[in-house]
Amino acid sequence: MGAKVIIVIVLFAAAVGGAVTLALLEGGIEYRTIPELTSDNYDGERIKVKAQVLSVQNQFKPAQFTAIDIPPEGQSAPANPVVLQVIYEGDDVPGNLKKAAHVTMEGRYDAKRGAFIATMLQTQCPSKYNGKELKTADEDAKPAP
Known part of the structure; x- marks a missing residue:
């Protein structure tokens, strides 16, 4: 694989990981x-x-x-x-x-x-x-x- 493809895969994985983390953090806010x-x-x-x-x-x-x-x-x-x-x-x-x-x-x-x-x-x-x-x-x- 070329370096560009690896960079794109790493950036995509980081974006997905960040989105999942943010969703979990926001989802932890409870209603009162x-x-x-x-x-x-x-x-x-x-x-x-x-x-x-x-x-x-x-x-x-x-x-x-x-x-x-x-x-x-x-x-x-x-x-x-x-x-x-x-x-x-x-x-x-x-x-x-x-x-x-x-x-x-x-x-x-x-x-x-x-x-x-x-x-x-x-x-x-x-x-x-x-x-x-x-x-x-x-x-x-x-x-x-």
Whole structure:
């Protein structure tokens, strides 16, 4: 074999090895709930969180919003959910970041700041949550007759 072929094979093997290593490292990031995250056991640890946007304070860099855990299908949010302050320091703020949007975030919880510092933010397809206004258990309760 010629030297060029050997170099190409070595470069290809290095690229594949690097991609596999990166995938394994990124795949090791675990999902946590907001109550787990704020329990101080995960301060500074890189994690992923799925949440529902409660309110947006700032859509510009850094974007700031509050979020709660996504209620299970068919259930409303608890009356007093754990609210997470989120500061998004990533590149592009999704244009559909708004109240009731479901988001997947990656980053670290900073206990000193009392906020989740997100470096990756992805909103779900709007059709998944269009028309589903955020309600708490108190709002769902019907008045007694």
